[in-house]
Amino acid sequence: MTIPLVVGVDGSEASLEAVDWAAAEAVRHGVPLHLLHAVAGDREASDVIGAASERAAKTAPTARLSSEVLHEEAASALVVRGRNAFALVLGSRGLGDLAGMLLGSVGLAVAAHADCPVVVVRGGVEHRAGRYGNIVVGVEDGEGSGTAVEFAFREAHVRRCRLVAVHAWSVPVGNPGPPGLSGYALQALRRPPAQVLAEALRESAERYQDVPVSSEVVEGPARAALLDAAAGADLLVVGARRRHGHLGLQLGLVNHAVLHHAPCPIAVVPQI
Template sequence: MTIPLVVGVDGSESSLEAVDWAAQEAARHEVPLRLLHATAGHHEASDVIGAALERAGKGAPSVPLSSVVLHEDAAGALVDAGRNAFALVLGSRGLGGLAGMLLGSVGLAVAAHADCPVVVVRGGVEHRGSRFGDIVVGVEDGEGSGTAVRFAFREAQVRHCRLVARHAWSPPIESPGAPGQSGFALQALRRPPAQVLADALRDPAARYPDVRVSDEVVEGPARRALLDAASGADLLVVGARRRRGHIGLQLGLVNHAVLHHAPCPVAVVPQI
């Protein structure tokens, strides 16, 4: 049986927006959609699930739907569901959440502990659809973004859109170089940033030859480079490393920044 895409619902408008996004995503990948509602109460569960099922059915009538209500902690229930899920999809804030830009504690906990990709559906309607035709993926030096790059290629393939692969870097502080030496020359003392990007893209590009790729090397903080690129994107993809000696993932400053402030949906993809 095909594993489902799982979306968390809690009755908030944000979670219904996540249902809309998840229904379209399930249709693209031809996977079933499962709606999960975790609650400590009993009386409102049927109404919450009923409204979400109706919304999903209208958005993607061909997608097989199922639902489950669990009377337990929401973050724990979602992380457990993610052990056998295509991906987990969440709204950017739940009931009682801030009306601003901050992601709630459930979203952060799920993004930090899930074994599968976690998509936090952020932004206005123009970013939650396919208006821009771009997916952005952040590429870092090392192995932390390998699975994220493959995920981003697959998304670009099914959406028939362009993939923008962006690698941000800063000159080595301990190697000032000669007066007037450019930042690129300084970075060349280590691993050239263009090489970092080329190495990360080589294998997935061969696997998905039809995907149009724009590779971009940007000097400056990674969080700013990714947030700037996300302003014209339908989806922003970032990777997350496993933490040595700890359960869960390492959600660093960059991941926290994009999860709280990105203008479009964000996919956090754990390193395999």
């Protein structure tokens, strides 16, 4: 049995935009779409799930659609469903979140604890509708980006679009190195940034040879580099490392920043 793409709905416009995005995504990947409405109180759950189902059927008539209502806390319900999901898809803010919040509390909690990729649907219609033909993936040194890179290549493959791989680096604070060396030369003494990026992409690039790839090595903060690249992207993909001793808490400072400020949908992909 094919595991479903699960989208959380709460009746807000942001969650209906997430339904649109998820319906198209389910068709692209040939997976079922499951709508989940979790509510702790007695709001009109049938109206919420009915409106979301109607929206999904209109957006993607060929999608295999199912739905359920759970009377429990939304973030916990979604995290549990995520243990057997292709991905979890959420709107950027729900009905219960304060108007000034850049990302809803449910979305932040789910992204921090889920075992599967979590997509927060952000940005205007041009970003949500895939009009740019680019997917951006952030690549860091070490093993934290491996699953994210694979996810990004697969997305670019099914969308038949370009992949932009971004690796940001900076000279460690308090480590000036030998006199006369530039920042890049100093970093290259440890491990050249271009090599870090090439090695991270190699395995997936061999598997998805039809995907055109652009590599960008940027000196500076990863947050700024990713947000700049995402301005012309349909999807931003970042990895999430497992935090040893803190089960499920996997959002670092860069992930927090892009979840709150990305101009396009963003996928947070836990390291396997």
